[in-house]
Amino acid sequence: MDEVRPLLELTGATVRFGADAALSRVDFRLFPGEVHSLMGENGAGKSTLIKAITGALRLDEGTLTLAGDRVEFADPHAAQRAGISTVYQEVELLPNMTVAENICLGREPRRGGVISTRLMNARAAALLADLGLEVDPASLLGGHSVAVQQLVAIARAISADLRVLVLDEPTSSLDLDEVAELFRIIRELKSRGVAILFVSHFLDQVYEICDRVTVLRDGALVGEYLTHELLRIDLVQKMLGRGVAEVRARGRAVDDAPAGEAVLRARGVSSARGIQDADLDLGEGEVLGVAGLLGSGRTSLARALTGVTRLESGVIRIEDADVHLDSPRRAMSLGVVYSSEDRRRDGIVAELSVLDNITLALQSEQGMLRQIPAARRRDLAASWVEALDIRPPDLDRPAGTLSGGNQQKVLLARLLALSPRVLVLDEPTRGIDVGAKVEIQNLVAELAENGMSVVFISAELEEVLRVGDRVAVVRDGRITDTVAAADLTADSLLALVAQPGEDEG
Amino acid sequence: MAATTMARAPRGTAERKPSAVQTFLSRHGGMMPTFAAALILVLLFIGAEAFLRGDFITPRNISALLLDNAYLLVLAVGMTFVILTGGIDLSVGSVMAFTGILGAKMLGAGVPALVAVPVMLLGGAAIGLMIGILVQYFGVQPFIASLAGLFLGRGLAYIVSLSSIKVENDAVLWLQSTRIKLGDWYLTPTGIIALATVAIAAFVLHLTRFGRTIYAIGGNEQSARLMGLKVGRTKIAAYVISGSCAGLAGLILTAYSGAGYPRNGIGTELDAISAVVIGGTLLTGGRGYVVGSMIGVFVYGTIKTIINYMGAEQSWMQIIVGALLLLFIVVQRAIVARSEGRR
Amino acid sequence: MTAIYKHRLFWPLVSLLTLIVINFIARPQFLKITVRDGELYGPLISILRESAPLMLVALGMTIVIATRGIDLSVGAIMAVSGAVALTIIDGASDPSNMGTVTIAIVVAILVSLVLGVWNGFLVSVVGIQPIIATLVLMLAGRGVALLITGGFITTVNSDPFSFIASGYVIGLPFAFLIGVVAIVVLSIVERRTALGVLTEAVGINPEASRLAGVRSRGIIWGAYIMSGTLAGVAGLIYASNIKAADANAAGVFIELYAILAVVLGGTSLNGGKFSIAGTVIGVLIIQTLDSTILFLGVKSAQSPVFFAVVVVVVVIVQSARLRDGLAAMSGRLRARRESAQDRDKVEVA
Incomplete structure (x- = not known):
């Protein structure tokens, strides 16, 4: 494959926001007829890289070549004209217009300056049939499921002269059948020689559909690998960036049940989208680390415990009293507080x-x-x-x-x-410098010594192990294991986090 | 929904054809509020007819409905363009007053109608252009930008003249006095202008790339831009169209009242907005029909006529329109909430 | 030094002082204040007296705008308030009875408060966009006012009621003092309690505020109640001034002038940080400008043209595009300077 020239190549790409580099000297290549995955945790630089390719962001340094020619896109539309189309996680179409219009807008078939709805519907129907989709082109887009909307977005992308298709987390709101449908279309496009950049945080899907993986971490390139040569556990390790085994700072031996009385108990907790049937006990003065990949349900769990999102089912008890956490305010009055992973936004x-x-x-x-x-x-x-x-x-x-x-x-x-009595911290150390990171870790330990109970979510496994007395592993929206930190090594925790989904066998 | 529409490639399996009703709803669900407005109009007619013992639905009354509300209809058409993009234009009442008095003054000074009328339209368009540029290039909220237009139009109207100016130009008066009769029915040139405005607007909105871009901007401006549509100039054009319509409405109102008056059209922007919303156009943009706005204007006009007939206080007019507006806004809010819930 | 002109009230204050200076140069008697029977008179005093209704409405508008909202119904509420008060006084056997007037005032203010509750309900509970929610009352309110007065302009001769607009207390116009009281009370409520900060938090970042346990619904609702109530008082002053309830003319366009005053005072229409002092200056600028325009011999009816120009200038100056353009320009300059310095460093190294 390597003798083939890459269709798209990014060399030494650097993008800065103020003083921080969101992407520094990253190389990336995309070959025709391949499905390539971009992997990394929050803040790794995935979306920055995508924006650099699709013309939404300018490179501060580095070059982008398309089919050997150096290119610079002023805006996404320029990239589209060059054959690079993007389908985003949030469908960027117009729910108030018809399926056919969403496919044809800006290039509608016209007769004497007048749009021919009949021709437009026919053209859209042909494109959709080409993808094996049966949707009434004259129906309103907003009336269809997200899955159909996503496929319509792909249809729009294809209808241009498509060379590179970027799919940015297209599967996060699809069910299994819908994902299968999407994959069928991806394979179809691949066989036509389109280069596809597929971003997903579902490892199973990456292994199912992708030929090659590029891993980013903290804005830098970790490496490029052939999917079938890269073990799942190695991939996760590269994403999370674990060094060689580090010495753990805390060595409190605790059982897998909390020592002493549980301050907060959750039983069968489920929230609308994210976490299902979660059981959790949090002892007094205990730090419960939560490990899981992006999109595993770790944030949903934190939000469900603190009244930020409402529970669909399940009970939460604080000191043996059932509580109804219908707002963050209510949770606060009961001593349960939450710090969001997105500190700028909320x-x-x-x-x-x-x-x-x-x-x-x-x-x-x-x-x-x-x-x-x-x-x-x-x-x-x-x-x-x-x-x-x-x-x-x-x-x-x-x-x-x-x-x-x-x-x-x-x-x-x-x-x-x-x-507070219970402190729920969602990625408190994300994107901050090492000094501050250590300070926050030490602070958490100190708070726990003084009797505060802490739920500590982090994408870094060492950190979870270092800070947590016990560790809950979240995968595919469920708490799959809860283990005393003393019984875990970084490697064994990695194995738990990276385990393949049950339905894959 | 997904399961039925996501059938795999046609492989000869027996397809379930969706019923005609389903197809219609999936294609024209957005028309429901407009149908509701039409229904309200019909109910108003029936109610008035029953209440007034068959004295209401007469050719004379229906013809007068168009004649009396022709200026409002033209304003509502322009307003529909702006609201469809997700904006609002508060200036139309003042601009109508300004162009009306400007026209009356020019005609009074002996300027031929052939010059005066285009100047009126251009005057409206210029204020619309100013609002559009403020909105598009300076990121000013449409509300505030058109507020500047409102002040400007009103002040300019008074600068042209502080009192009303009678119009004696035959060409302009002809617009109003000519009655094309068909039995007891009649149509004036002002009515024809208003209906033609509706027809042209409907054509532009539905069958030209410009019109579809208006809807696309209202649906999601960011997406429209990503799709490579000409968002900036389309948005400005919407305000220019609204301003031109206000200029045209100034002409119609001047013909209708036989005079220009600088106090005309105070609060008329609210009537136009109400008519558009009652006609089923979403104030958040992207959904609605210019025909709906016409129905909204007729609902408005009919309520006014009924109140006149009943000899009730005109103040009920504002209360009823306010209540209708509230009703439609709450219904729209429910529709939006439902479609958000589905996503 | 730089801190002074970077202060948010710097430009509003400069504008106001410039206006006053221009007026003073054009007619030196502008600053003249005469004392008659221990009461102050003069152009400046007139401006203060006449600014009272706008002052009250703009104060309420400031708080509503701080929550990312807007209240278009204030003019209509003024009309309702005046109509209620005058109808009660007109219906009483003795219009000059102090008790009657008190009842009329209290009832009118209560009705305005209820209208504010209604607006707040639509915005904070039903979740309708503020512009649209308050548009309903803007339309229907005048109808209600007309209904209350029976479609006529109700006029009364009641000395206690007239006192509101034209009376004097401790040598100053009573209407002006009402405005001062409103400023002081609002400043205390917003700045001596936590309401101000919480309002700003809700306006700047609603979701972060929710996560911090702020009762945003109550705060937003309260803002509309405050705005409605203040508009009610403004309606009383207006009605007292013309000794009549004119449902069609009371408070016409006042919502627009109030919004303008708030923006002139440096509060962003996008909500968040607000400045009561800024709004006060904004109101005085508008009132002084109005008086200046009249002095220049422009008919009062034509003055909107000047306000249109003011609005356009203010929004363009505030617009991000212009600021970005200027920032980009100074940024380029700085970058050039820095890169020059970098070069120097390299050479040194």
């Missing part, structure tokens, strides 16, 4: 000061009319800024201007100011 209130951000939750718990006296607010915030070493120690600075690690600390301070 963590920090960027334009408010560090002071206001730290005292936000405490103030809203107190009630809006009983303001915490200004002097006390300042003292409180200042003490947290000092305790967590938030830098710069400027209480009046807008929180959005801090670095990622310091924003995370501000969020932690906001939650800790409530003196």
Whole structure:
């Protein structure tokens, strides 16, 4: 295969956002007639790379060549004209228009300047039939399932002169039959010589459909591999970036049941999309690490436990009392707090000061009319800024201007100011520098020593092992194992996380 | 839904043909609010006819409905373009007043109608262009940008004249006074202009690339851009069309009242928006029909006529239209919530 | 030094002072304040007195806009409030009775409050876009007001009621003092309690606020109630000023001027950080501009043209495109300078 020239090649690609490099010196190639997967955890640079290929982002350094010619796309439309089409996870079509229009918009068949609906429907029907899809081209797109909408998006992509098709997590909302249908179409396109970039966090699917894998981590290239030569466990290891076995800092021997009384118990917890039938016990002063890949349901679990999403079924008990967590506010009043994995989107209130951000939750718990006296607010915030070493120690600075690690600390301070009993941290160390990472890990240990119970989610297995007393493994929306951290090594945990899905056999 | 439409390639298996009703709904589900508006119109007619003992549905009344509301119909057509893109145009009432008084002044000064009328249309288009540029290139919210247009139009109207100016130009008065009769039915040139505006708008919206781009922008502006559609110039054009329609409405209103008056059309933008929404166009954009807006205008006009007939307070007009607006907004909200739930 | 002109109130204040200076140069008596019977008179005092209704409405609008909302119904609420009050006074046997007037005022304000509750319900509970939700009342409200007055302009001769707009207390116009009280009360409520910060949090990032346990529904609802109530008081001042309830003319366009005042005061229409002081300055700018335009001999009816120009200039100055353009320009300059420095460093190394 390597004697074939790559259809698309990215060399030394670097993209910076401010001072941070989202992608640094990455090489990537795509051959005609292959399905290529791009793998990596949150923040690895997958979406940045895709945007660089599809013209949504400009490269700061590096070159992009298409069929040997150097190209530079001003916008996605320019990339489309060159034969590079993208189908996104969120369907980027128009639900208010018909299937045929969604396929033909911008290049409708016209007669004397007037759109011929009849011709357009016929053309769309032919394209859909070509894909083996039977959809009424004159029906409204919004009335169809997400799966059909996704296939219509592919049909639109094909109707242009297609050379490269980028599928960005196309399967995350499809069921098994629908995935099979999609794969059939992918194989069909592959046989026509289209190069397909397939991004998915479902390992089973990657192994089923992809010829080649490129792994990214922290914006850098880990390597390019042939799928059939790469063991699943090795792939996961490369994604998570585990070094050679590291010494664990904490060595508390704990059983697989929490020591002492459980503060929080969950039984049969399911939420709309994500986690199913989860059982979980969290002891007093215990750190429960949660390990799982992106999309495994780890975030859904955290959100279900803290009232952010409502439960479809199951019960949560706090100190042996059934509780109904219908809002984050309710959960907070019961001492259960949550820190989101996306601190920019739903963590920090960027334009408010560090002071206001730290005292936000405490103030809203107190009630809006009983303001915490200004002097006390300042003292409180200042003490947290000092305790967590938030830098710069400027209480009046807008929180959005801090670095990622310091924003995370501000969020932690906001939650800790409530003196919670249960702290649920969703990837608190994601995308922050090593120093801050260690500080946060140490802080969690310290909090647990003082009797706080912590659920600690991380994509890094070492971190989960280092911080957690026990580790719950989440896979395909279920908690598959709960094991004492002392009984695990990074390798054995990796094996649990990377295990193939049951339905694959 | 997925299971039936996702049948594998036709391999001679017996296909279940969806029923005609299903096909119709899947193709024209978006027309339901417009049908609802038509139903309300019919019910209004029937109710008024029963209540007024057969004195309501007369050729004279129906003909007058079009004549009396021709200016509003033209405004509603322009407003439909803007609302379909997801915007709003608050300026139309003021712009109508401005072009109306400007036309009256020019005609009074002896300018021939052949010059005055195009100037009126261009005046409206220019204010529309200003709003469009503010919205598209300066990222100003349509509400605020068209608010500037509202102020500008109203102020300019008063600058042209502080009091009403009578129009004695034969060509303009002819638009109103001519009655093409068919039995007791009649049609004025102003009515024909209004109906022609509807017809042209319907043609443009449904059968030209420009029209489909308007819908695409309202559906999802980002997607429309990714699809390579000409989003910027289409959006600006929508405001220019709305402004031109306001200019045309100024002409019609001037002909109708035989004078230009700078206080005309205060609050008329709200009437036009209400008519469009009642006619089934979603204020969030992307869904709706210009024919629906016409039905909305007739619903509005009929309520007005009924209130006149009953000798009730005109104030009921605003309350009823407000209530209808609320009803339609809540229904639309439910529709949007349902379609979001499905995704 | 740089901190001064970077302050968000810097430009609004400069605009206001410039207007005042221009007026003073054009007619030196502009700043003249005369004392008659211990009461102050003069162009500046008139501006303060006449600004009261807009001041009240704009204050409410500020809070609504901070929550990412907008309230179009304030003009209609003014009309309803005036209609309710005057109908009660008109119906009483003695229009000048203090008790009657008090009842009328209380009832009118309560009705306005209920209308605010209605708006807030549509926005925060039903989840309708604020522009559309308040459009309903903007339309129907005037109808209700007309219905209350029976379609006529209700006029009354009631000294206690007239006092609201034209009376003097401690040498200052009573209407102006109402505005001052509203500013002080609102400042205390927003800044001495946590309401202000929580409102800003909801306006800036609704989801983060929800996760932090902020009761956003209550805060948004409260903003519309506040706006409705303040509009009600503004309606009373307006009705008192013309000694009549004119359902068609009361508060026409005031929602637009109020929004303009808020924007002039530096509060973004996208919600979030708000400034009560900024709104106060914004209102005074509008009122002074209005008085200036009149002084220039422009008919009051024609003044909207000037406001259109103001709106256009303000939105263009605030627009991201212009700011990005300027930032890009200064960024390019800086980059050029830095790369030059880099080169220097390399050479040194």
